[in-house]
Amino acid sequence: MRDEEYQADQVAAYGASGQPAVAARMTPHLRITQVGTAAAAASVLAAVGALVTFPRFTTATASGVGWGAFLLVCAVLVLGICVLQLLAWRQAMAWWRGERATGPRTLAPFSWWAHVASYPVAVGALFAAMAGCAAAGWSATAAALMALSLVLLLGGQILGAVQYVRPEGPPGTVPAHMRRLLARERARQEAAAAIVERDTPQPGDAPRR
Template identity: 35%
Template sequence: MSNAQSQPDPVRSVPEQPAVEPGQAERNRRATLVGLVLAVGSVIAALVAPLFSAAGYAFSWPWLAIAATVAMTAIVGLQFRLWGRVRRGGDGVWSWRTASWAAHLLSYLVALLGLFALLVSMNTDGPVWFGFWLWLLAALGLLAAQASGAVQYLREAGPPGTLPAHLRRLLDGSARLGR
């Protein structure tokens, strides 16, 4: 074997996979699993709610609410699948980092639009209709799915940039200063 053949080709070499903190992939995967279950529950509630609603499917708001819950389920499902691949050590998973981050950002828009559509759908019924409570359940499930699963974008280390994570860091920092 010649010396030229034993050297790796820098153009064709595979970039190193980033190191993930021990247990982080499993924690993030569990968080996205919780989010996925909540998102699926939100879809089911949003699909069933018009059957018990005064307006039914007559307006476009229920359709937007259903579309938002389905979109959130897809976003959380993507994050769950990617963290599962990281945990198993899948090749090429880190090439999805930008898509994961973009899906995370898109989840905020989906949550806002979905929440608005769900609130309008709730307003058409009022609390005396069973559909109102199903819309409320779908709204809570949508927000909880976004907060627990959609924010878990691919990253090498550290918690996500969510409000609870920022508060936790502030409390930890103030506890260290007080010592």
């Protein structure tokens, strides 16, 4: 969505705390995060089902159950990351809508680090599912549930876990552009002031020859 596509009532008045344009742009992202959280929750249920139905009394039972448990841990971690992202998004949306006095800066750093952590968790889940399916037998019910859990986990990671929150708003919105311009202008003024202060002789300094 470009800036000129915003409606007049979506552009906040000068000094207003709410940012309807940002809220309108980020509503689809909030919904995507909700879908990802639901997929991660379903992944946990599928991983539990895989452990319950894992074939017993086989030589590969111990290692297979171990891989299934590891897959369950990965699914729970992705679900936790998705829940964190969802909470951060709700906090940010409340701020952009003018319902909160403070921004999402409390959860924003955790949101970014959580999205980074979701990648190795997803890779670990991939290896766990493959090893668990091989131990259970590719045609076993547990193997099918592990594969389903992996697909749902990856869906939750893509749709929810990596959707971290930017407190300044998404790129392409009027508030984000204004904040970037103000930050650049502030940095330019500080640099100019530092140069003037450096070149201005202090009282008592000997004149330069």
